[in-house]
Amino acid sequence: MALPDLITEIPGPRSRALAARLRRYESRNVTFLADDWPIFWERAEGVNVWDSDGNRFLDLTAAFGVSSLGHTAPDLRDALTGQAQVLMHAMGDVHPTELKAELCARLSAITFERWGAGQGKVILGNSGFEAIEAALKTSLLRTGKRGVLAFSGGYHGLGFGALTATGLPFFREPFRAQLADFAAFAPYPCEREQIEAVLREREIGCVLVEPVQGRGGCVVPPRDFLPMLREVCDSHGILLVLDEVYTGFNRTGALFACEHSGVVPDLICLGKALTGGFPLSACVGRAAVMDAWPLSSGEALHTSTFLGNPLGCAMALASIERHGRPEIAQLVRERGARLAAALRLAGEVRGMGLMLGLESTTERAIGAVKRALRDGVLLLADGPESDVLSFSPPFGVADLEIDFVAGKLAAWLS
Ligand SMILES: Cc1ncc(COP(=O)(O)O)c(C=O)c1O
Known part of the structure; x- marks a missing residue:
């Protein structure tokens, strides 16, 4: 578990080259491709994802809520x-x-x-x-x-x-x-x-x-x-x-x-x-x-x-x-309360456990997702108008990581 560590600008040169390749060969409605999006994932562990340029990201999406037990969970x-x-x-x-x-x-x-x-x-x-x-x-x-x-x-x-x-x-x-x-x-x-x-x-x-x-x-x-x-x-x-x-x-x-x-x-x-x-x-x-x-x-x-x-x-x-182990549900409630408290400093929060949303506007939420990526944090926007910044991290998200995000939220949403 660790905070982001960015060694290139985001997206880095390798991700940009891969985006050009995808633009050529994948049906154009599938992957959103722009100058500042996406990064290409290479490996992941716990709450961290590394891209093809060697940058380390903090994943607050658990990859659409799939990697709840952490990326590449050993068992x-x-x-x-x-x-x-x-x-x-x-x-x-x-x-x-x-x-x-x-x-x-x-x-x-x-x-x-x-x-x-x-x-x-x-x-x-x-x-x-x-x-x-x-x-x-x-x-x-x-x-x-x-x-x-x-x-x-x-x-x-x-x-x-x-x-x-x-x-x-x-x-x-x-x-x-x-x-x-x-x-x-x-x-x-x-x-x-x-x-x-x-x-x-x-x-x-x-x-x-x-x-x-x-x-x-x-x-x-x-x-x-x-x-x-x-x-x-x-x-x-x-x-x-x-x-x-x-x-x-x-x-x-x-x-x-x-x-x-x-x-x-x-x-x-x-x-x-x-x-x-x-x-x-x-x-x-x-x-x-x-x-x-x-x-x-x-x-x-x-x-x-x-x-x-x-x-x-x-x-x-x-x-x-x-x-099935009761300590997992307990962990989610405890981590969720901690994350929700941090998010509340930035606005109205909805959700339960580690399925949380920060209410915003379409423009701000989408802007925040892009700014967060540039700071090494993976986030998504949800809602019919993409006006809710959503947080569904792996359950092992640590205080240090939550505090890091809390410190950045105001700037991302501005
Ligand atoms: C509540 C819910 N139902 C169904 C689906 C569809 O699952 P899949 O994308 O694996 O087909 C999703 C996907 O996000 C979902 O959130």
């Missing part, structure tokens, strides 16, 4: 490299591995079984959006109803199914012509009457919601919001699907964010920190809900080539082992 790395020696790929839905069986059992144990709600059953996927799409299909099979009630500002990923339920127009508009119309949107958060009004108008099979909106700008709903949704779902016989792709695995100071309000969902979607660095996601559901899927007759209805990849399963098992 996750050992799980990956150990597995890579013996088997890198199997036949996920045909001839799988012991690791897949073990991971499904562990996912059940840490969710529904831990919540006293019986056994859970799992559909594994690769990206977070695939876990959402598995949940949407499960909901249709279970309820027979095609409608999904989602929320404005919600982000569930960009595959067509998940995008249909994503409440950020920026991502939807260019593809509107190919989007289905199964989603209805309510404000986030909202009152029970607003949900009931949608349910009167539309035939809804599930409510899809983030317990704390991440990309939507680190929005924490009132404490009674999830319990209210649970009650509404129960009274209408529809499913509550929690998208904990971002909030899961201690990010908010509890293993899962729904635990803050004691709400047990019907389906929960997980990704990001599930493995700490391998593209693997999971949709976990109450066994009775998941059993809406017909028994496989030899051809799975929902699968993919890399489903249950053994490298990802090995990392997920190591990650779950660490995340």
